[in-house]
Amino acid sequence: MGVWGKAISGAEDLVAAGLAAPGDLAALAPVLASYKMRITPEMVQASASAGVARQFVPRPEELERRPEELTDPIGDGAHSPAPGLTHRYPDRVILAVTHACEVYCRFCFRREVVGQSAALPEAELAAALDYIARTPAVTEVILTGGDPLSLSARRLGEVMRRLAAIPHVGVLRLHSRVPVVAPERMTQEMIAALQVGRPVYLVVHTNHAEEIGAAAEAALGRLADAGVALLSQSVLLRGVNDDPATLAALFRRLVALRVKPYYLHHCDLAPGTSHFRTTIGEGQALMQALRGRISGLCLPSYVLDIPGGFGKVPVAPPHVVEAGPGLYEVTDWQGGRHLYRDPERDQAAALAPARNSMP
C-alpha cells in the first residue's frame, strides 16, 4: 500500500491492505462477482478512517435486495434521447462519457452499470453531441459517468472542445471524484483540457473530511487557481457522515479549499445499499443542527432524487409555514418561532403585469 502503489481490485488485495480479514473472503466473493471493486492508493491510505473505508470496502449486505430498491433508482433511463445522454430538465443535459471510475463506491446509484464497457463509443458520442447541437434549449452540459476525469486528458479535451463548438452551450459542468480520490490525475494537461473558452464548474464528490489528503488539497488549489469554479456534492451515508460533527468538518474543510458545498444527497434506492440509508427525518435533524452553527457558505442543499425520474427536490426542514393570508410562522436557527407579515403592496406594483414568465 502507500500513495504510489497501485489501485486494489481483488479480494486478496483487500487482505494485503489490511481492509479485510482472510476469514471474510468467502462471504465477499459473491459480492465481488456482482459489483466491481476498485480502491485507489490514496483511498487505501485514507481508509485508516472507518468512515472512509465503509464507502469502498465491499460487505456481504450488498447482496440483500430490498423490495423498494431499484436498478435505475432515479429513473434516468426514462429521459434518455440517445445512449449516454439524460435530458430531464429543459435547459441542461447529462452526458455520461464513460462507465469507468477510479473508485467504485459501495452506495453508488449507478452501481448496476458502472465498471462495464468503459468509454462511450465514438458513434454514440457523435449522436449525443448531434442531439445537443439540434436542441438550442440546452445551455449547460454536465459531464458525468462513471467519472469524466478518468478519461485521458487528450480524450477529455476533445469532448470539451466539441461541446464548446456548439454556440448555445454556454456552461460546462463536470461531476467527479477524481480530485479527491486520485489527485495525481489532476495534471496541468488535465486542467488545460478543461479550458476551452467556456465557464467550467467542477462538482467534486466527497463524503468525509478524512478523504481529503494533502495531494487532494493541492489538486483543488490548482483547479481553483486555473479559474475552475468548484462545488461539492456529498451523499448522506449511515456510518460514514450521519452526525453533525462529521458533516461540519467536511463542509468547513471544503470551504477552506475554495469549494462551495452544493448538494447533500439523500441516499438513493440502489440495490444492496440499505445499510447506508438514513431516514429523511434523520437528514432533516442533521441539517437543522448545522443551520446557523456553521457558516452559510458551508451549507449545501439537502436533496432527494424522487424515485421514478421526477428530479431532485430540497427536503430540508421548512423554516416557514403559512399561518394566514400574507402571514407566516418562521422558525429561527435556535428553534424560536416568529410571525412575519408581508407588507401591503402599493397599488402600482399590484397592477403591474407579471414579468417573470420563464424563457
Ligand SMILES: *Cc1c(COP(=O)(O)O)cnc(C)c1O
Ligand atoms: C441532478 C441532475 C441534473 C442537474 O441538476 P442540478 O439541480 O442543476 O444540479 C441534471 N439532469 C439530471 C438528469 C440530473 O439527475
